Amino acid sequence: MAAVLIGLGLGAEIDLIAFMQSRYFGHKAFGEIYGYFFAIFMFASGFGPFLMGQTFRISGSYEPFLLVSMVGLGxxxxxMVALRRTPERVVPAHVT
Known part of the structure; x- marks a missing residue:
């Protein structure tokens, strides 16, 4: 059950990058901006476990890293709650 929930959570994070980027930065430079956001996400995904391991090596516990992570998540x-609402986009009707 934990593996399923983690998988669903990871899928939601990656999809949210594209969704939030398109809503707040538009489509003009979508690929470039998405690339920057995805690179930051992937760097953090790789560097986080390293930092967690170093925290355990130094302190003998994962607790300090988890507390910092909990504050960061908060x-x-x-x-996210403070983000302003994006204006509704009107899709123009196609002229036939």
Missing amino acids: IACLL
């Missing part, structure tokens, strides 16, 4: 949640 800040990220507050920032």
Whole structure:
């Protein structure tokens, strides 16, 4: 069950990058901006486990890293709540 929930969570994170980027930055330079966001996401995904291992090596516990991660997650949640609502986009009718 944990593996399924983790898989669903990871899938949602990656999809949210594209969704949020298109809503807040538009489509003009979608590929370039998405590339930057995805690179940051992938760097953090790779560097996070390394930092967690170093924290365990130094302190003998994962707790300090998890507490910092928990604070970061709380800040990220507050920032998401503070985002302004994007204007509704009107799709023009096709002229036949």
